[in-house]
Amino acid sequence: MRFEYTIEAGNFSKAGDASSSFKKILKQLNVDPHIIKRIVVSLYEGEVNIVAHAKGGKVICDVDTSRVTIQLIDVGPGIPDIAKAMQAGYSTASAKVREMGFGAGMGLQNIKNNADELIIKSEVGVGTQLTIIVNLNKA
Amino acid sequence: MKLREVAAILNAEVVCGHTKLERDVQAVFASDLMSDVLTIDSEKLLLLTGLVNIQTIRTSEMSDIKNIVLVRNKKASPEMIALAEENRIVIMQCSYSMYKASGLLFQNGINPVY
Ligand SMILES: Nc1ncnc2c1ncn2[C@@H]1O[C@H](COP(=O)(O)OP(=O)(O)O)[C@@H](O)[C@H]1O
Ligand SMILES: [Mg+2]
Numbered sequence: 001m002r003f004e005y006t007i008e009a010g011n012f013s014k015a016g017d018a019s020s021s022f023k024k025i026l027k028q029l030n031v032d033p034h035i036i037k038r039i040v041v042s043l044y045e046g047e048v049n050i051v052a053h054a055k056g057g058k059v060i061c062d063v064d065t066s067r068v069t070i071q072l073i074d075v076g077p078g079i080p081d082i083a084k085a086m087q088a089g090y091s092t093a094s095a096k097v098r099e100m101g102f103g104a105g106m107g108l109q110n111i112k113n114n115a116d117e118l119i120i121k122s123e124v125g126v127g128t129q130l131t132i133i134v135n136l137n138k139a
Numbered sequence: 140m141k142l143r144e145v146a147a148i149l150n151a152e153v154v155c156g157h158t159k160l161e162r163d164v165q166a167v168f169a170s171d172l173m174s175d176v177l178t179i180d181s182e183k184l185l186l187l188t189g190l191v192n193i194q195t196i197r198t199s200e201m202s203d204i205k206n207i208v209l210v211r212n213k214k215a216s217p218e219m220i221a222l223a224e225e226n227r228i229v230i231m232q233c234s235y236s237m238y239k240a241s242g243l244l245f246q247n248g249i250n251p252v253y
Contacts, residue, residue: 013218016197023201034180037203041177044201048194101173101190101198110177 001063007047007074009056012100018059019044029063031136038114039068039134045107046072046130052097053077054128067116070132078124086112086120140164140249142206142229145185148243149233151208155220156229164206168252169241173198181252187240189213196222205229210237 003025005018023040031039043059050057050072057074079085086108093103112118117133143160146153153160165183170176171190176198185206188195191213199207205228209215212234215223223230233240245251 013193015194016201019201020197033203037180037201040201044197045174045177100192100194101171101176102194104172104174106172106174106178110174113178 003061005059007050007057015048015051018047022061042111042114042132043070045110048102049107050074068134072130074127076127079122079128080124082120146231148247149240151231151233154215154230154232155224159229166250166252167244169237179252193218199228200226210240
């Protein structure tokens with residue numbers, strides 16, 4: 001099953017709408033609540049990043065019997081140094097983002113800690129694509 | 140500890156979730172940083188925060204946090220209350236500082252998360 005959401009740049013009142021919708025679906029599918037939490041925390045941090053740092057984008061969530069695969073695809077500006085962006089505490093967030101309770105440079109770490117797999121691809125001037133995979137069967 | 144007792148200790152006003160005050164609270168986490176809150180995985184948690192905007196409630200929704208106390212006399216907006224009600228989240232408001240509210244709850248025996 002595939003679910004798609006559009007993410008608007010800079011719209012903090014809507015940041016989290018996609019995560020909220022997808023969480024409701026996972027509940028309906030009777031996914032274990034601890035696994036749901038890992039999925040939606042990752043998705044929410046990724047969604048906030050698109051609102052905060054990118055010029056908008058979309059989220060594609062694929063659910064099959066064994067895993068959830070989430071692709072967060074934005075339209076730029078891209079991340080010049082992914083290793084640096086991954087470091088806890090590194091942030092280019094604006095004052096507005098910090099007012100919203102984010103911008104401490106922990107988002108990508110949070111995603112990494114909750115995902116079974118995280119792949120980040122980015123090209124400056126083109127965009128960033130995060131792929132987050134969470135397994136549904138408890139190991 | 141029951142939410143009802145938390146409200147009494149903090150002299151807090153219940154903004155929404157009046158029917159849910161018999162809920163049990165086992166631990167408290169105090170933070171204004173939502174990325175920090177998103178790292179917490181505790182049951183029956185109470186969030187103490189001075190960050191007051193829609194992301195406070197969104198973060199709680201994602202983290203399965205059902206109980207929030209706003210400190211420093213901050214007020215929940217109608218939009219926050221609507222989203223909280225939809226998610227069966229209790230919001231209380233208190234005029235104490237984060238330090239005082241934390242200290243009182245700690246003194247009354249509620250555990251920290253770490
Ligand atoms: N989708 C994105 N597009 C452009 N830059 C991004 C994106 N996601 C993250 N970044 C960059 O990586 C940094 C670290 O991200 P993150 O760990 O989520 O922390 P924060 O969002 O709090 O700054 C950001 O400050 C930003 O510079
Ligand atoms: Mg972030």
